[in-house]
Amino acid sequence: DADVTQTPRNRITKTGKRIMLECSQTKGHDRMYWYRQDPGLGLRLIYYSFDVKDINKGEISDGYSVSRQAQAKFSLSLESAIPNQTALYFCATSDLAFGGTDTQYFGPGTRLTVL
Amino acid sequence: DAKTTQPPSMDCAEGRAANLPCNHSTISGNEYVYWYRQIHSQGPQYIIHGLKNNETNEMASLIITEDRKSSTLILPHATLRDTAVYYCIVRGSGTYKYIFGTGTRLKVLA
Numbered sequence: 482d483a484d485v486t487q488t489p490r491n492r493i494t495k496t497g498k499r500i501m502l503e504c505s506q507t508k509g510h511d512r513m514y515w516y517r518q519d520p521g522l523g524l525r526l527i528y529y530s531f532d533v534k535d536i537n538k539g540e541i542s543d544g545y546s547v548s549r550q551a552q553a554k555f556s557l558s559l560e561s562a563i564p565n566q567t568a569l570y571f572c573a574t575s576d577l578a579f580g581g582t583d584t585q586y587f588g589p590g591t592r593l594t595v596l
Numbered sequence: 597d598a599k600t601t602q603p604p605s606m607d608c609a610e611g612r613a614a615n616l617p618c619n620h621s622t623i624s625g626n627e628y629v630y631w632y633r634q635i636h637s638q639g640p641q642y643i644i645h646g647l648k649n650n651e652t653n654e655m656a657s658l659i660i661t662e663d664r665k666s667s668t669l670i671l672p673h674a675t676l677r678d679t680a681v682y683y684c685i686v687r688g689s690g691t692y693k694y695i696f697g698t699g700t701r702l703k704v705l706a
Contacts (some may be wrong), residue, residue, distance in 0.1 A: 485639075512692065523683070523696030524640070531692075571639050574693070582628055585694060587639030 484508045485588035487572050500559040504572030504592050512583060513555040514573040515539075515547060518590075519564075524571060530555055533562045562595040569593075600684045603682040604641045608678075609642045616700050618684030621665040631662060631669045633680040634699070640683065643669065645659040 485506045492574075494500055504513065512531050516524040526539030528547040536547060544566060548556045560567055570591045575583040601619040603618040608614040620629065644658045646667075650660055651658045657670040671678055683699040 490705065514692075521698070523698060524694070526693065529692060545611060551668050569637055573639075582645070583692065584630070584642055590637060591639070 485572060485574055485586055487570075487588040487591050489498075489591060490589065491592045493596065494562055495596050496563055500562050500593065502557045502570055502593070504555045504557070504588055506553050506574045506588075508574050508576075508586060509552075510574040510576040510586075511552065512575045512577070513549065514575075515545075515555065515557045515565045515586065516573065517541065518569040518571065524526075527570075528579045529556065541595050559593075559595075562593075567593060567595045599649065599695075600686055600697055602682070602684050602697065602700045604698065605703070607703050608674045609670075609705050610676060611673055613699050614674040614678065614702060614704070615669075615684050616669040616684075617666065618669070619666045620684070620686045622643055623664050623686050624688070627686050629656045629658065629667050630685040630694070631656070631658065632696075634683070635679075635680040640674065640696070643682075647704075674702075676704050676706060678702065679704045696700065 488503045514529045515527040518524045525541050527545050528539050530536050530549045533549050546558045572588040573585040575585040577583045623636050628647050631643040632640040634640045643655050646658045660667045681699040681701050683696050685694050
């Protein structure tokens with residue numbers, strides 16, 4: 482979905498380097514998420530944010546940190562990258578709808594390789 | 597959130613309807629059924645969701661059984677571009693959490 486963009490789209494880095502992945506959205510949504518996907522597996526939630534002042538850990542937050550710079554921007558950092566963080570990373574956004582549902586819309590992904 | 601079961605793979609002839617089943621026998625009353633698809637390694641794409649009634653949009657139709665224990669996603673006229681992994685997800689209203697399983701790999705054949 483072009484309304485959710487991620488940069489970079491591909492990144493190769495070395496063990497121990499600090500890496501930042503960025504996500505921007507023009508959908509006007511309050512909620513933003515970071516997921517990772519490993520080959521052949523489903524997506525796993527790393528962090529999520531319901532508004533600029535609300536940041537929460539997901540199921541696999543160890544080794545990651547995030548920053549919600551504005552409603553439209555949510556960054557994921559790997560402070561010291563390690564090879565098992567090699568994966569596809571997806572950002573998503575959503576907004577709480579009538580009835581309590583929120584449909585998440587995903588960005589195109591960042592392929593990260595840690596050597 | 598209820599667990600879902602999907603067949604690992606399916607084939608469909610181009611131009612025919614693709615019917616993708618999903619079992620969610622432990623679904624509870626306030627849980628919705630969502631469908632997403634992922635083409636190659638692109639970001640998951642939202643398709644449709646529903647609670648009790650059948651739903652239709654420009655992409656697909658969602659048929660939910662009366663007891664809500666299973667559902668079927670229907671792509672009415674499958675094209676080669678519909679080749680993807682399709683995920684059925686059950687989640688409650690008010691929850692942010694999506695549990696992506698391994699999905700069904702649909703291959704549309706020319």
